[in-house]
């Protein structure tokens with residue numbers, strides 16, 4: 135039997151020795167079969183120290199209550215959900231509460247049977263198609279509003295207005311973040327498989343936003359040409375060291391250096407703090423730190439790479455970058471407009 139660890143002690147009616155006393159709640163890893171698949175999860179049980187000889191104690195002094203059985207079943211199902219990339223029951227609760235909906239209301243909104251959400255939050259594992267619909271409304275309040283327009287007749291007039299108001303509120307907060315990401319996400323649909331073009335990594339927008347904010351802190355003044363090339367240097371150096379990119383961005387050989395595909399969309403991300411400065415006949419994009427972002431998106435190894443790149447380039451001007459990048463093999467061996475494969479980026483000169 136697997137080793138168990140003490141969770142806490144509780145005072146309870148113990149069915150092993152039939153007295154009311156302190157028993158230990160313990161946890162251990164175990165497995166069960168769900169939908170024909172072996173799933174590992176953490177099981178909790180109570181242990182009575184009062185009775186039984188040492189030899190039979192292991193088996194006989196354990197007991198579970200109905201509530202504990204339910205919680206164990208829930209954690210087994212959540213382990214299955216995690217393995218299959220499905221929302222856990224808690225995540226479903228979060229989606230629902232974000233819109234201020236009851237279980238019945240969310241089920242009605244999506245056009246499902248009234249008990250469906252209650253079942254998903256307590257015991258049943260949702261089908262993929264249901265999971266997909268929940269994901270659609272999770273990040274995108276516009277989609278939630280579309281469902282409300284479609285299934286609105288299931289709600290009383292005032293209730294419907296109240297739900298709608300809440301959804302519009304969400305549109306102003308995280309809805310904007312979601313929508314601001316869509317142009318960049320679309321530009322990367324064709325890079326949805328790990329390859330030499332994205333450095334064997336899929337687009338990670340949270341990370342890109344954190345990197346931009348960090349570089350803006352480090353550089354004295356950060357403008358677009360500097361930023362785009364610093365992103366490339368960070369990805370290239372990371373790839374050289376760890377055989378995959380940091381961001382999943384694909385870069386093109388451009389007149390002013392290595393620019394990510396979708397760089398215009400990059401400047402429009404809601405979490406990127408950028409000011410457009412009009413100068414003569416063109417617009418300069420000046421990047422600032424975003425104080426709302428922390429560095430939790432960046433690993434230790436990534437920070438080392440970012441610091442190395444920032445230390446070298448923090449005072450480079452746009453034309454310094456153009457000069458520097460011309461010396462890179464990745465540039466000499468590609469033509470303007472070509473995507474620069476990471477295998478070539480690997481040859482960047484030593485820092």
Ligand SMILES: [Zn+2]
Pocket residue numbers: 148149150151152153155182183184185
């Ligand atoms: Zn007992």
